[in-house]
Amino acid sequence: MTALSTEPPGTAALLVNSRGEYLLHLRDANKPWICDPGTWSIPGGDREGTESCRQAVERELYEETGLRVPVEPLTVVDTHGPDGGQSRIQVYVGAWEGDAGALPCPEGIMFRWFDAETTAWLTMCPWTAEVIALHRRSAPVPAPRPAAKPPRVGGSRARLNVLGVHLHLQREDGRILLGLRHPDVAFAGRTWHFLAGHCETEGALACLIREAGEEAGLTIRPEDVELVHTVHMLDENENENENGDGLPRLGLVFRARTWSGTPEVREPDKCLEWAWFDPSRLPEPIVPYTRLAIDGILGGRLYSEMGW
Template identity: 50%
Template sequence: MNEETPQLDSAVPREHRPANASALIYNGAGEYLLHLRDQIPGIWEPGSWSLLGGGREPGDRSLEETVRRELREEAGLDIPDLAPFAVEEALGSDGTSLPIQVFAGHWAGDPATLDLTEGVMLHWFRPEVMPRLRMAPATLELIHRHAEMLSAGQCGAAPALGARRPPHPRGPSAPAPGGNAVPNVIGVHLYLENANGEVLLGLRHPDSAYAGSTWHFLAGHCERESAVACLVREAREEAGLVIDAKDVEFVHAVHLVDTPGMQPRMQMVFRARRWTGMPEILEPDKCVS
């Protein structure tokens, strides 16, 4: 991109020209790469899912150089086919509007292999699950608009939506040696915080197979259901809490193998913003307090 790009035309008053740039990164499976920002007061959108990017520095000759530098610095990421997509109007904490030049580009890699230097994690999400995430409405609208254009073939050449991206050779989605896929156990964990800032934890039974005699989130394993449906069911069964799926947002994931040779586990943490009922012990064989 150069200074003749329409969004940055010299006819636009300087105070309204973007000084920040972000990358809208998508893959052939219809997923978008989001960045979970640190929960640090005073930074832009703390604790939210957002696009990678940042502000223009004196050495940047264009906003394309800005976004490429930010991708390298934040995640060691290089996207060859970045192209201008839109200007997003973001609101700062003081209510002022900040124009951000958004570049779109295709990438099919595994974010777990990237060297993230800022924030908590990078993760692929499909647009339909994003309303459950904590993210700026303008970013959500931007992604939905791009997904619609991509589906209609208006965003340039890219693998067709629905196509499966090849697994990264070092990523957890790659087949195990010998070509045999290994099933992963999916666990869900409930982060519940009341108006006083207190977090609900349960004291696991001493005989529990996992984390016995330890204070822990209410948790359970997925059956033939989605992770959010599992969370809603476990909250009701374990503690008598009623949670609406639309009030749940994904906040963290831990993919692990406890010991070599054990079955891999994906532990997903969800936060419920609203619920009804008072916590009570309904499964004393699992939770004692």
């Protein structure tokens, strides 16, 4: 017989930043089955199945905030559920420096940062106020870590991804076609890159075939094309949207087994020349994810990530 866990059934995570502020969650006031409705509290929830408290708090934190933050045990508190029954909560503590207002909030109303003095004026969940008071007495404020990126928000916060197609042409002698981009283009001027383009109102194959004709005068049939690599990348300096935020890019690299025509510069404002290169001696400078994709293709890998 498997022994029952003696860990508390509930878990919660107290996140604090380098300014000594606490990440609080405003609970929904109109759902009577929620513990302490209408109060400011911290994210958390009950263990499920055979979960440990640590597994439960990591899952709950991700589900409620989209964050994966290292946490350590802080204390165990007693609380009362919506039915009046008593329960216990294992509380963990972790450090995070991000924008509370940008977090997804699939449960409750909002997330906000508050310093300890301000919490005295809020309608606080009683045990959360107890936890904050304990933390102030027993734990130092974490030092800021400017060199480290805060964990990237996930969960339900959707972001647009730019979809690009890339043509991988390889001759019988093994050499690969690359183009030297014009110095005045917005992305990667004077840098070697695949023949590539962004999808418009069209499928990826239609975009690839169109770009091959427009940029290099090549004719490719869809039945002669296969997907050989995908790169999912993030560069905050590229693909900025109207808010100045970098957009993620999904690059589909297709190999054409056969084609018609000889590469020629059809768009001189975008490309200076086409040339064939030994994949073991690629030219410099080359777009980093182009090199990553070529290495992946040579290594038989179908997927790579960069910048996350």
